Amino acid sequence: MFSKGTKRKFSDGDEDLSDESLVGARVASSYSLQRQSLLDMSLIKLQLCHMLVEPNLCRSVLIANTVRQIQEEMTHDGSWHMVTEAFCGTGQSPSERLVATEVLCRSREQDAEPKLFSVISYEGCREEEVVADETLCSVSVSDTVSNVCLAGRMGQCWEKSELSGVERDEEALEDSREDEEVDTEDGASTEGPKTIGQVFGTFEIKNGSPGPDSALEELFSDVDTSYYDLDTMLTGMQSAPKMGPYDLLDSLAPSHSSPSIVSTPNCRSDLNELDHIMEIIVGS
Amino acid sequence: MGEDGESPKINHSFLRDYVTEADVISTVEFNQTGDLLATGDKGGRVVIFQRETEPKGESEELGESGEYNVYSTFQSHEPDFDYLKSLEIEEKINKIRWLPQQNAAHFLLSTNDKTIKLWKVSERDKRPEGYNLKDEEGRIKDISTVTSLRVPVLKPTDLMVEVRPRRIFANGHTYHVNSISVNSDGETYLSADDLRINMWHLDITDRSFNIVDIKPANMEDLTEVITAAEFHPHHCHLFVYSSSKGTLRLCDMRESALCDKHSKIFEEPEDPGNRSFFSEIISSVSDVKFSHSGRYLLTRDYLTVKVWDLNMEKGPVETYQVHEYLRSKLCSLYENDCIFDKFECVWNSTDSVIMTGAYNSFFRMFDRETGRGVTLEAWRESSKPRAVLRTRRVYTGGRRRRGDVGVDSLDFTKKILHMAWHPAENIIAIAATNNLYIFQDRVNAENQ
Numbered sequence: 001m002f003s004k005g006t007k008r009k010f011s012d013g014d015e016d017l018s019d020e021s022l023v024g025a026r027v028a029s030s031y032s033l034q035r036q037s038l039l040d041m042s043l044i045k046l047q048l049c050h051m052l053v054e055p056n057l058c059r060s061v062l063i064a065n066t067v068r069q070i071q072e073e074m075t076h077d078g079s080w081h082m083v084t085e086a087f088c089g090t091g092q093s094p095s096e097r098l099v100a101t102e103v104l105c106r107s108r109e110q111d112a113e114p115k116l117f118s119v120i121s122y123e124g125c126r127e128e129e130v131v132a133d134e135t136l137c138s139v140s141v142s143d144t145v146s147n148v149c150l151a152g153r154m155g156q157c158w159e160k161s162e163l164s165g166v167e168r169d170e171e172a173l174e175d176s177r178e179d180e181e182v183d184t185e186d187g188a189s190t191e192g193p194k195t196i197g198q199v200f201g202t203f204e205i206k207n208g209s210p211g212p213d214s215a216l217e218e219l220f221s222d223v224d225t226s227y228y229d230l231d232t233m234l235t236g237m238q239s240a241p242k243m244g245p246y247d248l249l250d251s252l253a254p255s256h257s258s259p260s261i262v263s264t265p266n267c268r269s270d271l272n273e274l275d276h277i278m279e280i281i282v283g284s
Numbered sequence: 285m286g287e288d289g290e291s292p293k294i295n296h297s298f299l300r301d302y303v304t305e306a307d308v309i310s311t312v313e314f315n316q317t318g319d320l321l322a323t324g325d326k327g328g329r330v331v332i333f334q335r336e337t338e339p340k341g342e343s344e345e346l347g348e349s350g351e352y353n354v355y356s357t358f359q360s361h362e363p364d365f366d367y368l369k370s371l372e373i374e375e376k377i378n379k380i381r382w383l384p385q386q387n388a389a390h391f392l393l394s395t396n397d398k399t400i401k402l403w404k405v406s407e408r409d410k411r412p413e414g415y416n417l418k419d420e421e422g423r424i425k426d427i428s429t430v431t432s433l434r435v436p437v438l439k440p441t442d443l444m445v446e447v448r449p450r451r452i453f454a455n456g457h458t459y460h461v462n463s464i465s466v467n468s469d470g471e472t473y474l475s476a477d478d479l480r481i482n483m484w485h486l487d488i489t490d491r492s493f494n495i496v497d498i499k500p501a502n503m504e505d506l507t508e509v510i511t512a513a514e515f516h517p518h519h520c521h522l523f524v525y526s527s528s529k530g531t532l533r534l535c536d537m538r539e540s541a542l543c544d545k546h547s548k549i550f551e552e553p554e555d556p557g558n559r560s561f562f563s564e565i566i567s568s569v570s571d572v573k574f575s576h577s578g579r580y581l582l583t584r585d586y587l588t589v590k591v592w593d594l595n596m597e598k599g600p601v602e603t604y605q606v607h608e609y610l611r612s613k614l615c616s617l618y619e620n621d622c623i624f625d626k627f628e629c630v631w632n633s634t635d636s637v638i639m640t641g642a643y644n645s646f647f648r649m650f651d652r653e654t655g656r657g658v659t660l661e662a663w664r665e666s667s668k669p670r671a672v673l674r675t676r677r678v679y680t681g682g683r684r685r686r687g688d689v690g691v692d693s694l695d696f697t698k699k700i701l702h703m704a705w706h707p708a709e710n711i712i713a714i715a716a717t718n719n720l721y722i723f724q725d726r727v728n729a730e731n732q
Contacts, residue, residue, distance in 0.1 A: 034615075038561055041619060053372045054397075057459055057478040058509045058528050059624045062565045065507055069561060 032079065039070045309715035311702055315382035315390065318706040321352055321713055322392055323720055324377025328361040330394055332405065332445075333720075352722055356405060356445040361396040373398050379464050381473070383486070391450070393473060397460040400475055402451035402486065410438040456482050456492045463513045469520040476513035476525060479506075483537075495543045496525060496535065511626070512572045522547075524574070530567030530585060532592065550581070550592050552599045562614040562623065570626035575635040576707075582638055584629040587611060589640050589650065604650045604657055607642050609680045609691045622696050630705045630712075641700025644689065645716050646676060662700060662714045662721040673723060 042063050306327030313322050321333040334355035364373035375396055383391040389406040414436040419425050459477035466473045474483050474495070481496035496513075500506055509528045516522035521537045533546035554563060566586035573582045581592040583600075587608060590600035606627075610617060617623040622643075629640040641647045645663040650656070659676045679688035702715040710725030 035561070038615070038618075045621075053374055054366075054369070054460070056624070058511060058568070059621075061506055061509050062528055062568060062624065065564055066561055068507075069564070 032077075035070055035073070039067060042067045042070070304718050307718035309702060309718060309720060310376050311378060311380050312704040312713045312715050312720070313380045313382060313392075314704050314706050314713070315392075316384050316707060318708055318711065320355065320382070320390060321704070321722075322380045322382065322394075323713075323715065324360065324380050324394055325718070326374075326376040328359055328363070328375030328377060328396065330358055330360045330377060330380065330392075330403070332356045356447055358403070358447040360394045360401060360403065361399065364398070378461060381464050381466050383466055384470055386470075393464055393466065395461050395464050395475065398454070398457055400453040400456070400461065400464060400484070401449050402453070403447055404450045405445065405447050408444040408446055409440060409442070411441045412436045413439045451486065451489050453484055453489050453492070456484070462511060465514045465523070467515045467520050468518055472520075474513060474515060474523060476510050478509040481510065481513055481523075481525060481543075493541070495523075495537060495541070497542065497544060511569050514572055514574055516578055517574050517576060518578045524572055524581060526569035526572040526583060528568040529564060530569055532569065532572060532581060532583060534594065548594070548597050550597050550600075552590070558611075560614065562618060565618070565623055566614065571628040573629060573631060575631050576633065577635055580635065582629050582631055584627050584640050586623060586625075586627075589629050589638055591638070591652065602652065602655075604638070604648075604655075606640055606648050607678070609678055613691070617696075620696065622699075625699055625701065627699075627701055628703055630703055632705050632710065633708050639703060639705060639712065641703055641714070643696050643699050644694040645698040645700060646678075647700045647703065647714055660723075662716045662719075663698075664719065672726075 045063050046060065046067070306325065306329075308326045309323050310326055311324040314320070315322070319335045321335075323331050323333075325331075332355045333352040335352050336350040360377055361375040363375045365371075366373055373396065377394050377396060380392055380394045383393070383402075385391075389404050392403050392405065394401055394403060413420075414434050416430060416433055416436075417425055417427075453475070456475060457477040457480065459479050461475050461477045463476040464473060465476075471487075472483055472485050474481055475492075476482075476496075479497065479499040480494055482492040483495050484492045496510070498508065498510065507529075511526045511528055513523060513525035516524070522534060523537070523543075524532055524534050526532050530551065532550035534548040534550070535543035536547040537543060539545070539547065554567075569583045569585050571582075571584045574580070575582065579594055580601075581594065583590050583592065584606075587610060588606055589604045591602040592599075593601045614623060627641050629638060631638055636652050637649055638652065639647060639649045642659075645661050646659050647662060649658050649660065651658075659678065660673050661676050674687075677685065677688045678694070679685075679690050698716065700714055700716055704713045706712070712723050714721040714723065
């Protein structure tokens with residue numbers, strides 16, 4: 001279920017460890033990996049609700065509570081702290097770093113969805129095989145974070161872009177099935193990333209704005225009411241570029257993919273290629 | 285089609301599974317006398333079985349009981365579409381409850397996710413013959429041909445079972461209805477969805493009273509849902525509802541119109557030794573049933589069944605392990621969604637035995653007096669009609685006996701979720717996907 005090579009503890013650095021503490025570290029990291037895996041699985045479950053019929057609310061609530069529980073534990077652990085630290089710019093106050101999901105430089109509230117997934121996937125991407133190009137990521141972060149950060153940044157950059165599908169793996173872009181992929185992405189976008197708020201929100205037609213700032217409020221972000229617009233659904237166009245399931249799957253490390261989902265594309269992406277394409281689209 | 289002679293044969297087995305998906309039984313319920321047994325399925329149909337009466341005196345000595353045969357079949361609910369949310373509404377029958385019989389006709393309530401319907405089941409075995417103005421086919425006679433008058437008489441005909449919808453209780457629920465329960469007052473019933481419980485009068489379809497509402501002001505704060513609800517069998521003002529956090533709330537409708545505040549809350553403190561990320565999920569109560577006496581409650585969570593005394597709120601009086609061997613498999617069961625399976629539980633007529641379902645077509649019975657449990661199997665190939673059920677065992681360590689099933693060879697697609705126990709006799713009805721098994725207790729075990 002997890003890659004065998006990773007034995008580092010998240011909170012500790014790479015100091016020399018004695019045999020005893022090495023075992024302890026391995027146990028701890030194994031637990032962290034399991035926990036991370038569970039978190040990834042839960043998020044995918046929330047996303048991949050079949051939207052032909054209303055999803056089972058009980059199941060969604062139980063999964064959401066599990067996610068919340070893991071998140072709280074990670075916050076206490078300090079693992080979450082590292083995540084938020086990575087994404088927040090230097091300008092943010094220390095207290096904000098510990099805030100669970102208030103991560104990524106916020107430009108719009110609708111980006112709450114990509115926030116959650118980007119943050120979570122950070123943990124998954126902290127693998128040795130992930131290669132990230134620091135120069136393309138404008139946020140000053142450690143090397144292991146940039147891949148995910150980039151996904152999030154892209155989401156914000158292409159505000160009006162209809163081709164939110166370009167966020168994805170360059171393999172898909174190079175593929176001659178690009179159009180199909182975009183359609184699929186649109187199709188997936190109509191299902192949307194199922195954040196907690198959106199999962200519960202399908203039962204309501206809500207126009208409310210998100211509640212006051214708080215960690216968990218952001219986690220359960222508000223519903224994008226354009227979802228319910230039949231036209232929107234049919235055309236797959238939404239005002240905000242949603243990070244569809246494929247983006248999350250992109251961000252997940254291959255070792256963390258659950259068997260039930262299609263094999264995820266490698267985290268590694270040809271960022272030069274993406275950058276080039278982005279330039280073409282934005283028309284700069 | 286293709287010219288490729290080496291292409292593998294198309295596997296059609298998935299088609300078979302698809303075709304019978306609509307036949308999957310989703311609820312089973314005996315009526316108050318046990319003569320009628322109703323099943324609802326995923327395709328929205330209701331099938332009613334009737335017990336054959338025994339004309340022969342000798343059969344009683346042999347301990348034989350009447351068999352159940354199909355009495356009537358009808359389409360209760362149709363697939364629907366919610367245009368506002370662009371979502372389908374399943375026609376699957378979630379629950380059937382019989383009303384107490386008051387005249388020759390039988391009444392039952394059936395519900396899908398959104399709409400509850402009251403059906404009248406009546407028999408017609410006579411028809412009038414000898415009309416003066418109509419002929420045998422019903423055509424109007426020419427008056428000039430009528431020379432004498434006669435009184436029409438009732439002649440026996442073949443039995444015809446008519447089922448007609450008498451009430452449709454629609455638009456009462458925003459969320460999915462999981463329970464209905466007829467009140468002992470014979471006039472009202474409750475329907476519960478994930479967040480609300482409504483009370484209806486059987487004669488009034490355009491209005492219902494909301495008696496419980498746990499919907500938070502902000503849906504993002506939602507952490508708990510209602511999983512089941514039932515009226516007390518004798519006290520028409522009491523009802524209980526269970527939650528996804530493993531709590532039971534007893535509510536008294538005399539206290540206030542909106543019973544958000546419970547009279548009693550039954551909760552077992554969490555065992556810190558067994559704590560895991562799945563603790564909350566496996567504590568979610570999937571079914572709650574009052575005992576016939578009205579003194580006890582029976583609940584089912586993922587791994588156990590528990591008996592609660594209404595007089596003691598701090599914990600159950602009895603706990604039975606249904607399949608404790610699954611505790612180490614919770615992560616896999618979470619992954620394949622089996623951890624969210626909702627098993628039902630039932631009492632026997634004297635409240636001395638409780639029963640619930642499990643995986644691999646197994647179901648479990650617990651004798652409350654001895655505390656012992658037995659595992660039985662509802663599987664066509666291992667039981668011929670009128671054969672005695674063998675007990676089964678899941679191998680969890682120690683000496684392995686022949687016939688033991690290993691935990692890893694359990695079939696998690698064969699789940700026994702729905703079942704019913706005859707109100708007076710030891711007859712049980714077990715739903716195993718699209719098959720219904722009826723088992724009867726024999727006085728003389730020798731007779732097979």
